[in-house]
Amino acid sequence: MRIVQFMASERWGGAEKVFVQLANGLSTNNEVYAFLLRGTDYAWRFSPAVNIIELKSHPTTHNPFLVLEILTILKNLRPDLVHTHAVKASLLMWRVSRFFSIKHLATKHNARKGKIFNRLSSVSTVSEDARKSVRQRKSRAVVKTIHNGIQPQMVNAEPPGSLFRITAVGRLDAIKGFDVLIDQVGGLTFPFELHIVGEGPEQHTLEAHIREHNLENRVQLCGFCEDVPQRMRSSHLVVISSLSEGFPQVMVESLFYANALISTPVGGVKEVLPDLFLADQQNLGSKIEDVFRRYAHYCSEFAKVRQERANDFLLSGIIAQYENYYKEI
Numbered sequence: 001m002r003i004v005q006f007m008a009s010e011r012w013g014g015a016e017k018v019f020v021q022l023a024n025g026l027s028t029n030n031e032v033y034a035f036l037l038r039g040t041d042y043a044w045r046f047s048p049a050v051n052i053i054e055l056k057s058h059p060t061t062h063n064p065f066l067v068l069e070i071l072t073i074l075k076n077l078r079p080d081l082v083h084t085h086a087v088k089a090s091l092l093m094w095r096v097s098r099f100f101s102i103k104h105l106a107t108k109h110n111a112r113k114g115k116i117f118n119r120l121s122s123v124s125t126v127s128e129d130a131r132k133s134v135r136q137r138k139s140r141a142v143v144k145t146i147h148n149g150i151q152p153q154m155v156n157a158e159p160p161g162s163l164f165r166i167t168a169v170g171r172l173d174a175i176k177g178f179d180v181l182i183d184q185v186g187g188l189t190f191p192f193e194l195h196i197v198g199e200g201p202e203q204h205t206l207e208a209h210i211r212e213h214n215l216e217n218r219v220q221l222c223g224f225c226e227d228v229p230q231r232m233r234s235s236h237l238v239v240i241s242s243l244s245e246g247f248p249q250v251m252v253e254s255l256f257y258a259n260a261l262i263s264t265p266v267g268g269v270k271e272v273l274p275d276l277f278l279a280d281q282q283n284l285g286s287k288i289e290d291v292f293r294r295y296a297h298y299c300s301e302f303a304k305v306r307q308e309r310a311n312d313f314l315l316s317g318i319i320a321q322y323e324n325y326y327k328e329i
Contacts, residue, residue, distance in 0.1 A: 001080040001326060006035040008059065008088035012042045013171045014249040015109045018148050019085045020045045025319040033077065035070070061088055071096045081105060081326050091116045103329050108134060110246035111267060122329050126247035127268030144325055147268065148247045149318035152256045155233045160259065164192040164292055167235040169228055169250045170242070172200030177241035177264065177281055179209050184285035186213040190292055194219045197228060232257040237291055241284060242266050255310040260298045262287050272309055276301055
């Protein structure tokens with residue numbers, strides 16, 4: 001198949017990682033084109049087998065010249081299917097489809113904003129929570145849940161050190177709840193270190209928050225790091241503190257690399273993790289205390305979850321699900 005993948009965001013994050021990994025995986029057996037906005041900072045992450053098309057028009061949602069540019073390219077390319085990710089790309093492609101008939105699948109990556117998905121005939125969501133947020137207007141519309149997956153990589157099997165290390169990963173946005181996590185670890189009664197991996201607009205706010213709690217020697221903002229799998233393996237605990245999620249890549253990666261994981265009960269997390277590993281934001285501190293006291297138990301139970309569920313999120317299987325959906329469309 002000749003497939004166009006399109007996500008209209010310029011900065012790297014969890015959903016963008018899904019977009020790139022899917023395009024790369026599909027390119028093994030398909031002719032894949034990735035539409036990117038100008039100035040996209042993760043273009044280098046695509047496989048050489050993926051054909052990159054950088055859109056030249058100003059990358060605003062309501063720019064008619066951007067719609068015209070996409071329309072012109074698609075008329076020449078004539079793909080079998082266009083797969084858009086998130087709101088902006090899906091809205092732009094819907095506008096294009098009013099002038100040119102295309103087979104279009106749109107993926108909703110969370111349960112939040114996105115009325116455009118209610119208008120489309122073919123939608124995929126990354127979690128059941130996100131699927132329930134779609135209110136289809138068309139009688140023959142189809143919505144399918146296809147989870148995120150990864151291609152696992154090898155990491156060193158070195159055990160964590162003696163100091164209890166906690167790792168959190170994500171873009172430094174308010175919705176990730178890192179400010180609350182800092183509050184919560186400030187009350188821990190045992191020695192620890194918290195590493196927050198990521199970059200984003202909340203960095204200066206979080207730095208100030210760390211200083212206010214006198215946690216400069218305990219909490220570190222590590223910035224963007226490529227070695228997240230190894231960091232997970234070298235930590236005692238991975239924590240997801242988000243207010244909202246779709247199907248977090250951090251959870252999927254933790255199933256392959258982490259020794260133990262706890263999370264707020266958000267999005268697709270509830271489909272995978274038993275109650276033992278869930279805690280509301282305001283109870284994260286007490287949950288981390290319990291993990292510290294009963295660490296062997298948490299590791300043992302998390303190993304059972306890994307054994308039961310990790311293979312469900314291998315990228316090869318996720319790609320096969322998308323290819324089958326493409327053929328149906």
